[in-house]
Amino acid sequence: MNDNYSHSDNNLLYITESILGPKENTPEYEKLLDDYNTQYNGCYCKQGCPDSVCVCLQQSHGNNYDRITINGEDVFRICWKPNDNTYPMYECTSKCPCNPTCGNRVVQRGPIDGLTVRPCENKQKGLGLFTLHLIPNRAFICEYAGEIITKSQALARIQENESKKHDNYIFCLNEHTSTETTQTFVDPSQFGNIGRYINHSCDPNCCVVPVRCDTLIPKLAIFACKDIQPNEELTFRYGTDCEFNHSFITKLTAKNCLCNTDKCQGYLPFNDF
Numbered sequence: 001m002n003d004n005y006s007h008s009d010n011n012l013l014y015i016t017e018s019i020l021g022p023k024e025n026t027p028e029y030e031k032l033l034d035d036y037n038t039q040y041n042g043c044y045c046k047q048g049c050p051d052s053v054c055v056c057l058q059q060s061h062g063n064n065y066d067r068i069t070i071n072g073e074d075v076f077r078i079c080w081k082p083n084d085n086t087y088p089m090y091e092c093t094s095k096c097p098c099n100p101t102c103g104n105r106v107v108q109r110g111p112i113d114g115l116t117v118r119p120c121e122n123k124q125k126g127l128g129l130f131t132l133h134l135i136p137n138r139a140f141i142c143e144y145a146g147e148i149i150t151k152s153q154a155l156a157r158i159q160e161n162e163s164k165k166h167d168n169y170i171f172c173l174n175e176h177t178s179t180e181t182t183q184t185f186v187d188p189s190q191f192g193n194i195g196r197y198i199n200h201s202c203d204p205n206c207c208v209v210p211v212r213c214d215t216l217i218p219k220l221a222i223f224a225c226k227d228i229q230p231n232e233e234l235t236f237r238y239g240t241d242c243e244f245n246h247s248f249i250t251k252l253t254a255k256n257c258l259c260n261t262d263k264c265q266g267y268l269p270f271n272d273f
């Protein structure tokens with residue numbers, strides 16, 4: 001994966017994609033390990049990946065991305081599925097025979113260029129992630145990468161964060177099917193990538209979409225949900241995101257929201273999961 005970013009804080013370890021968290025002797029961890037090691041069936045495409053033939057795209061119910069060129073650079077944008085964005089997205093895998101430049105390999109290629117981490121104008125918000133270039137609506141930006149942990153590990157870490165008054169970075173993804181809800185917990189507090197600096201906004205310019213790139217555990221992929229101008233801060237909604245039919249619930253200590261938008265609800269989302 002191509003990722004030229006790094007952390008300025010020496011206590012943090014930069015990872016280019018999510019990694020499995022510490023071992024635990026529980027059935028929950030065994031299931032997580034199993035899912036992490038399970039590769040889904042890839043495609044058989046030798047030339048391109050047309051959605052009429054590519055198994056990865058058929059599993060995704062159609063094309064995942066389209067491509068436009070801006071200033072000579074390819075920009076990949078998510079294709080929202082007509083009337084329903086709840087279908088899981090599968091990219092072509094390391095075992096698929098298609099070309100590594102196939103249009104169904106976007107998140108796995110790593111973050112876009114021109115992202116920068118710097119202190120927010122309101123210092124109480126800490127660091128934030130900004131873009132130096134225009135990012136068009138629907139374009140892929142980066143993964144929210146961290147340690148993939150079990151629910152019991154997430155609860156223990158959240159409690160520890162709260163008792164030590166540390167910021168929370170743990171993200172809980174809920175994916176709903178007609179019969180069950182699957183949860184994925186990602187903690188970038190000690191091992192993470194550039195995505196860990198994205199703050200919450202009540203009127204965000206990004207959204208988080210689960211995308212599977214090799215294994216059954218989805219990556220938390222950040223896409224623009226508006227055109228984002230140079231020097232704008234990138235934000236997503238930490239709480240439930242109904243607009244995209246997935247719910248993203250992060251438990252945080254009830255804390256004043258400093259997003260400074262007209263739609264601000266006053267507090268960071270605070271949910272049990």
Ligand SMILES: C[S@@+](CC[C@H](N)C(=O)[O-])C[C@H]1O[C@@H](n2cnc3c(N)ncnc32)[C@H](O)[C@@H]1O
Binds near residue numbers: 128168255
């Ligand atoms: C994923 S981190 C974002 C990066 C963080 N600002 C930093 O300096 O590392 C999440 C933490 O940032 C802070 N934060 C994010 N969005 C905020 C907002 N809208 N208002 C206040 N604090 C926010 C909260 O402390 C939250 O637990």
